[in-house]
Amino acid sequence: MIILVLVLAAVLRLVRLDQSLWLDEAINVLATTQNSFWDMVTRYSIGDFHPPGYFALLWIWTKVGGIGEVWARLPSVIFGILGVFGVYLLGKEMFGKRVALLSALFMALAPLHIYYSQEARMYSMTSFAATLSFYFFWRFLNRGNRGDLIGYAISNILVLYSDYMVYLIFPVQFIFLLVWQRNALKEMIAPWIINFIVFIPWLTIFPKQLSSGTSAASALPGWADVVGGASIKELMLIPIKTFFGRVSLENKTLYGIVIVVVSLFYGWVVISGLRKIDKPSKLLISWIIIPVVLAFIISFFIPILAYFRILFILPAFYLLLAKGVDTLRSRARPWRLAVAGICLVNLISLGVYYTNPKFQREDWKGAVSMVDERAQVEGLILFENNNLPSPFIYYSQNISPAMGGLRKIPAESERDVNNIPNVKNVYLFEYLVDITDPKRLLEKEIEKAGYKKINTLNWSGVGFVHHFQIQ
Numbered sequence: 001m002i003i004l005v006l007v008l009a010a011v012l013r014l015v016r017l018d019q020s021l022w023l024d025e026a027i028n029v030l031a032t033t034q035n036s037f038w039d040m041v042t043r044y045s046i047g048d049f050h051p052p053g054y055f056a057l058l059w060i061w062t063k064v065g066g067i068g069e070v071w072a073r074l075p076s077v078i079f080g081i082l083g084v085f086g087v088y089l090l091g092k093e094m095f096g097k098r099v100a101l102l103s104a105l106f107m108a109l110a111p112l113h114i115y116y117s118q119e120a121r122m123y124s125m126t127s128f129a130a131t132l133s134f135y136f137f138w139r140f141l142n143r144g145n146r147g148d149l150i151g152y153a154i155s156n157i158l159v160l161y162s163d164y165m166v167y168l169i170f171p172v173q174f175i176f177l178l179v180w181q182r183n184a185l186k187e188m189i190a191p192w193i194i195n196f197i198v199f200i201p202w203l204t205i206f207p208k209q210l211s212s213g214t215s216a217a218s219a220l221p222g223w224a225d226v227v228g229g230a231s232i233k234e235l236m237l238i239p240i241k242t243f244f245g246r247v248s249l250e251n252k253t254l255y256g257i258v259i260v261v262v263s264l265f266y267g268w269v270v271i272s273g274l275r276k277i278d279k280p281s282k283l284l285i286s287w288i289i290i291p292v293v294l295a296f297i298i299s300f301f302i303p304i305l306a307y308f309r310i311l312f313i314l315p316a317f318y319l320l321l322a323k324g325v326d327t328l329r330s331r332a333r334p335w336r337l338a339v340a341g342i343c344l345v346n347l348i349s350l351g352v353y354y355t356n357p358k359f360q361r362e363d364w365k366g367a368v369s370m371v372d373e374r375a376q377v378e379g380l381i382l383f384e385n386n387n388l389p390s391p392f393i394y395y396s397q398n399i400s401p402a403m404g405g406l407r408k409i410p411a412e413s414e415r416d417v418n419n420i421p422n423v424k425n426v427y428l429f430e431y432l433v434d435i436t437d438p439k440r441l442l443e444k445e446i447e448k449a450g451y452k453k454i455n456t457l458n459w460s461g462v463g464f465v466h467h468f469q470i471q
Helices: 002-014 023-034 037-048 053-065 069-094 097-109 111-116 123-143 146-160 165-180 182-203 206-219 223-227 232-244 252-272 279-298 307-330 332-355 364-374 390-395 441-448
Strands: 379-383 402-404 425-429 451-459 463-470
Touching: 002 069, 002 097, 023 037, 023 053, 023 069, 023 390, 037 053, 037 206, 053 069, 053 123, 069 097, 069 111, 069 123, 069 307, 097 111, 097 307, 097 332, 111 123, 111 232, 111 307, 111 332, 123 146, 123 165, 123 182, 123 279, 123 307, 146 165, 146 182, 165 182, 165 279, 165 307, 182 206, 232 252, 232 279, 232 307, 232 332, 252 307, 252 332, 279 307, 307 332, 364 379, 364 390, 364 425, 364 451, 364 463, 425 441, 441 451, 441 463
Parallel strands: 379 402, 379 425
Antiparallel strands: 425 463, 451 463
């Protein structure tokens, strides 16, 4: 049965895998062509504020099969499928095969997990790494097998080199041991020491990375709103995006009603399974709550609180949901209602995601193709930046002149704006303008130079592209 669930997980993660690369993906992919393996690991990762594990993997992967969208995203697809299998294995250890299959099915259909299993970034990898760590952690606590202790140490290496946010599982595990299984604390010291030793090489680079990240956050105040500052809005987005993935409704009143109904429904299912809070449930609840609380606190100093950064709590959520569903088996109708309801919410959300470009990735492929072609005729492509964005470089056929319109970011005065060459048509991308040029100084300089806005194109995710023509 689990084979069928894994096949389903694979199929759903391959649908629409050929979407346009968005900014962060394009930066990653192009970096593999511009850096040696050593530079990719030690230099490039400093600016991206992540450990080097995923970048090392992506560098090797692109050397094997190139930098096409589908190929670059396949590692995340694979980690996504492995993550579903990991949930099954953990569920089987905690609650038995029935809950394991249900949790794997829900994870296979999970819209948020599918979205990030289709992205050339490390988030799918972190979810799998966290699940693997908890799997061996739980097995050792219940079986005392030395092999599981070794597996725990190895899985933690994957955690340490995948993403900093997933480190928040370590306080979860430590607190669980301290409160509910203190007798096992001593035996956990050995794998933790091994993990620290293996991580020492990266500690020589981490201070530079931290300095780079905090400097960037200070230089670009608006960036906190993008990457996730400490706010109630970001906290609320965590359950909402967990339930529905990246999709939403334009009618906010209707959207609010749907959120409340689904939240109550999921709450009923989870609470049904928590009438008796056993040790596995305590661990799963801690796995969800502690990282969210810690991320919120940290975000007052470094903006990190964003739902996609804590994708690694999804396995715990779906295990609790599956346990709740299983508790309802004594009454056939509620059990069927719960399974059907959860699957229906996931499938509807997936259907909207697959069919509506608004909820897919930034359409740089379409935007660049159109503007590149139009700007051939006495034209210039301008960006609200001090260089060309990586997605433009990735998709451009280099048939039209293009440049960053700013000398520095964020632009604070007219001196920070580049001179506009003498051309007939200017195509200005507004992408990230609220961060790079909040005063719209570049657009004002274009108009001062005698250009008039004659048309505006709107590309999904990329935003407005204004066509100016000399008068």
